[in-house]
Amino acid sequence: MKLSTEEFRKALLKAAAELEQHKDELTDLDREIGDGDHGINMSRGFQAVQKELEAQEEYEDLGALSKQVGMTLIKTVGGASGPLYGTAFVKFAGAFKGKREVEGQELAAAFKEATDGIKMRGKSEFGQKTMVDIWTPFYEALEQESDLNATLDQALSDTKERVATKGRASYFGDATVGVQDPGALSSSLLLRSIVEVLS
Numbered sequence: 001m002k003l004s005t006e007e008f009r010k011a012l013l014k015a016a017a018e019l020e021q022h023k024d025e026l027t028d029l030d031r032e033i034g035d036g037d038h039g040i041n042m043s044r045g046f047q048a049v050q051k052e053l054e055a056q057e058e059y060e061d062l063g064a065l066s067k068q069v070g071m072t073l074i075k076t077v078g079g080a081s082g083p084l085y086g087t088a089f090v091k092f093a094g095a096f097k098g099k100r101e102v103e104g105q106e107l108a109a110a111f112k113e114a115t116d117g118i119k120m121r122g123k124s125e126f127g128q129k130t131m132v133d134i135w136t137p138f139y140e141a142l143e144q145e146s147d148l149n150a151t152l153d154q155a156l157s158d159t160k161e162r163v164a165t166k167g168r169a170s171y172f173g174d175a176t177v178g179v180q181d182p183g184a185l186s187s188s189l190l191l192r193s194i195v196e197v198l199s
């Protein structure tokens with residue numbers, strides 16, 4: 001699998017459109033097992049990203065693009081998820097520094113670094129019904145060169161049945177079983193948009 005700077009830019013524009021389309025669904029899920037702001041948070045952040053990407057068509061490399069997106073997300077998303085998504089892109093910026101395209105195990109390693117960044121920032125692990133439950137199997141599938149969309153489908157359905165033990169949703173305890181975690185859904189939308197441009 002290979003990702004170029006132009007493809008990544010395209011994927012992020014697609015992600016912004018997808019998140020906008022799922023804004024109400026994300027907010028409804030967060031109303032059930034959170035405080036009802038996740039769709040609004042993600043929309044605000046990715047609309048800001050979209051505006052910047054539309055204003056600047058050319059980026060020097062994947063690192064410069066990732067850095068700008070990370071900074072924008074940290075500034076605009078808010079909530080718990082803003083710093084987490086922001087950290088993921090700041091980690092991408094480090095892994096992608098000076099590279100116009102990245103492929104294979106190097107690409108997988110960048111997604112692992114982003115996931116480790118989320119886990120460190122959130123003091124969280126796989127299996128707690130958060131976005132980490134999506135990012136973890138995703139980078140593993142990149143490492144193993146297995147089907148990425150099938151992995152995302154499976155990860156979403158697995159995390160839906162878990163009890164939330166991290167973040168605001170953990171206050172809802174057993175009532176979280178059978179409800180999709182909003183951050184898991186937004187992460188799957190973002191990662192699916194990236195899968196679409198991988199070649």
Ligand SMILES: Nc1ncnc2c1ncn2[C@@H]1O[C@H](COP(=O)(O)OP(=O)(O)OP(=O)(O)O)[C@@H](O)[C@H]1O
Nearest residue numbers: 038041079080081122124130131167168182183184
């Ligand atoms: N510690 C954490 N580690 C990983 N992911 C987390 C953590 N806390 C929350 N999340 C993810 O963030 C999502 C919630 O994001 P949202 O934008 O709604 O922030 P929030 O929880 O409302 O923040 P706040 O409590 O600060 O208002 C959850 O669905 C979950 O996937």
Ligand SMILES: [Mg+2]
Nearest residue numbers: 034035037038
């Ligand atoms: Mg919330």
